[in-house]
Amino acid sequence: MTNLLLTARLDVAESLRARWFLLYSVVFGGLVALLMIFGLTESQVMGFTGLTRLLMTYIQLSMAILPIFILISTVRSVASDREAGVFEYMLSLPVSVGSWYWGRFAGRFVTIFAPVFLAMAGAVAWGALSGLPIPWKHFFIYSALLLSLSICFLGLGFLISTLARSADVAQSAAFMLWLVLVLFLDLLLLGLMLQERMSPDVIIGISLINPLQVFRTAAMALFDPQLVLLGPAAFTILDRVGANAYLVWACLYPALIGLIAAAAGFWRFKSSDLL
Amino acid sequence: MIELDGLSKTFRRTRVIDKLRLKIEPGERVALIGANGAGKTTLIRCLLGEYVAEGKVRVFGLDPRARRSDVLRRIGFVPQLPPPLKMTVSDLVGFACGVSAAQTGHVRAVAGELGLDLSEISGRPFVKLSGGQKQKLLIAIALGRDTSLLILDEPAANLDPVARQKFFRLLGERRHDTMIMSSHRVDEVAALVSRVIEMDRGAISFDQHLADDRLNSAMMRVRVEMSLAEPAFAAALAQWGFSNNAGGRVWSGEVAGPDRLRFLCLLSHYSGSIFSTSLDEAESMETPHAAASLDV
Numbered sequence: 001m002t003n004l005l006l007t008a009r010l011d012v013a014e015s016l017r018a019r020w021f022l023l024y025s026v027v028f029g030g031l032v033a034l035l036m037i038f039g040l041t042e043s044q045v046m047g048f049t050g051l052t053r054l055l056m057t058y059i060q061l062s063m064a065i066l067p068i069f070i071l072i073s074t075v076r077s078v079a080s081d082r083e084a085g086v087f088e089y090m091l092s093l094p095v096s097v098g099s100w101y102w103g104r105f106a107g108r109f110v111t112i113f114a115p116v117f118l119a120m121a122g123a124v125a126w127g128a129l130s131g132l133p134i135p136w137k138h139f140f141i142y143s144a145l146l147l148s149l150s151i152c153f154l155g156l157g158f159l160i161s162t163l164a165r166s167a168d169v170a171q172s173a174a175f176m177l178w179l180v181l182v183l184f185l186d187l188l189l190l191g192l193m194l195q196e197r198m199s200p201d202v203i204i205g206i207s208l209i210n211p212l213q214v215f216r217t218a219a220m221a222l223f224d225p226q227l228v229l230l231g232p233a234a235f236t237i238l239d240r241v242g243a244n245a246y247l248v249w250a251c252l253y254p255a256l257i258g259l260i261a262a263a264a265g266f267w268r269f270k271s272s273d274l275l
Numbered sequence: 276m277i278e279l280d281g282l283s284k285t286f287r288r289t290r291v292i293d294k295l296r297l298k299i300e301p302g303e304r305v306a307l308i309g310a311n312g313a314g315k316t317t318l319i320r321c322l323l324g325e326y327v328a329e330g331k332v333r334v335f336g337l338d339p340r341a342r343r344s345d346v347l348r349r350i351g352f353v354p355q356l357p358p359p360l361k362m363t364v365s366d367l368v369g370f371a372c373g374v375s376a377a378q379t380g381h382v383r384a385v386a387g388e389l390g391l392d393l394s395e396i397s398g399r400p401f402v403k404l405s406g407g408q409k410q411k412l413l414i415a416i417a418l419g420r421d422t423s424l425l426i427l428d429e430p431a432a433n434l435d436p437v438a439r440q441k442f443f444r445l446l447g448e449r450r451h452d453t454m455i456m457s458s459h460r461v462d463e464v465a466a467l468v469s470r471v472i473e474m475d476r477g478a479i480s481f482d483q484h485l486a487d488d489r490l491n492s493a494m495m496r497v498r499v500e501m502s503l504a505e506p507a508f509a510a511a512l513a514q515w516g517f518s519n520n521a522g523g524r525v526w527s528g529e530v531a532g533p534d535r536l537r538f539l540c541l542l543s544h545y546s547g548s549i550f551s552t553s554l555d556e557a558e559s560m561e562t563p564h565a566a567a568s569l570d571v
Binding site for chain 2: 086088096097
């Protein structure tokens with residue numbers, strides 16, 4: 001356990017000095033700042049105003065940015081480290097494969113989740129200081145959704161890193177995965193599939209297993225669960241299972257996918273050449 | 276200490292190590308030599324448990340894949356090329372000492388002996404250090420830990436002459452440690468090792484036990500007969516204090532036991548012109564009447 005914590009701490013310290021982390025923090029911190037500067041809390045769209053409106057927009061933008069950012073930064077740094085000989089040296093030190101792998105996973109999780117969460121928490125703190133009503137329900141649910149989404153794509157990133165033998169291959173695979181998940185969002189490919197009169201069960205099934213779609217549907221369900229916004233598959237799912245049950249699914253399922261992917265990556269890492 | 280039996284390693288379809296059998300006893304100091312691609316680094320990585328390989332690998336009687344922490348806790352390793360670690364020097368030293376329960380003070384002391392002041396560079400990223408500083412730090416981490424096996428892959432490549440001298444002196448002080456030192460230049464490590472293993476295309480092509488403490492404390496009488504006189508050879512032997520006759524074709528002199536391998540390496544450069552060579556024990560510096568000779 002000590003070695004795992006030492007590895008996690010080392011990964012956090014290294015990430016804090018990395019350019020990707022600086023850019024990552026600036027993007028999410030900047031997003032909140034821009035939303036405030038453009039007076040989003042003052043505008044009223046579909047009945048929402050104040051922090052609720054800001055958080056809604058923030059979470060929508062996060063869905064677009066967070067997955068690809070996590071995937072690319074994770075696979076690039078892990079695969080590059082292996083290619084450059086970092087693993088050769090660091091794994092010659094007496095640290096178990098499990099402590100090394102899960103320590104890096106934990107450290108990386110902290111560095112990718114902290115800026116996203118702190119930016120949102122900062123907005124809430126600013127709202128409280130400004131006397132705005134705080135939408136605590138939205139804040140906690142969005143935090144849980146972002147946590148789940150972060151674990152999901154971090155786990156997928158670690159799995160890709162252990163499978164790919166070079167940084168370039170890992171990066172391409174990560175981008176392809178993200179593209180496939182985006183294409184299977186409700187309003188894109190699923191819309192086309194509906195037009196072609198595919199079985200609704202297939203479409204609903206795809207919607208339920210695509211973590212991006214799950215996140216999006218859950219976020220929108222808190223906002224305005226109308227067909228025009230949700231898309232056909234999400235609307236049908238919410239109609240069948242109800243918003244609360246779906247929120248539970250959306251908070252647990254992506255994280256579960258991420259942990260399974262990370263565990264598969266660990267098994268692969270442990271049972272093959274470490275370099 | 277180390278036992279390999281039928282060790283093979285294949286990358287895709289290329290067999291890099293082929294059914295290697297090797298035993299290294301505690302206290303042996305091995306020079307692992309060979310051309311690029313001979314399999315030296317792959318062998319080292321197998322010993323460190325970083326590769327999955329066919330056959331049996333045992334270090335301290337343990338499988339380094341299955342018992343990584345137990346094995347690696349007792350191994351100090353210096354890689355051929357310093358890795359591009361972005362972490363600071365203090366983070367690296369802290370991590371290395373933390374996972375191996377070592378004292379940072381010991382690492383600091385060894386670094387100091389090599390001429391590296393850790394307090395001056397502790398906040399700098401490792402990757403920003405000069406090549407020599409990186410190498411000194413990695414050596415300090417390896418030697419500053421309480422280990423019983425040192426695996427050094429071209430460890431002196433980036434060191435300046437003064438640091439090399441200090442490094443070799445530090446290694447000389449650790450006579451109780453088993454050591455595997457990979458090098459392209461056997462003459463450089465000759466005085467430190469007791470055994471030379473040469474690898475060629477994944478197999479052991481040469482395995483010679485040199486040492487014998489008796490030979491290390493002996494003087495070797497050398498006679499070299501050239502088929503024709505060579506000025507460059509004459510200049511080189513003059514530096515060893517050799518004298519010649521027969522118009523510069525026959526040279527004789529004495530070489531200290533620990534330097535004999537370095538001397539043989541010098542001869543190898545002129546092997547095309549050498550007609551015959553003999554190397555016999557002249558007198559022992561500690562045991563004057565010991566008798567020994569090397570076949571050349």
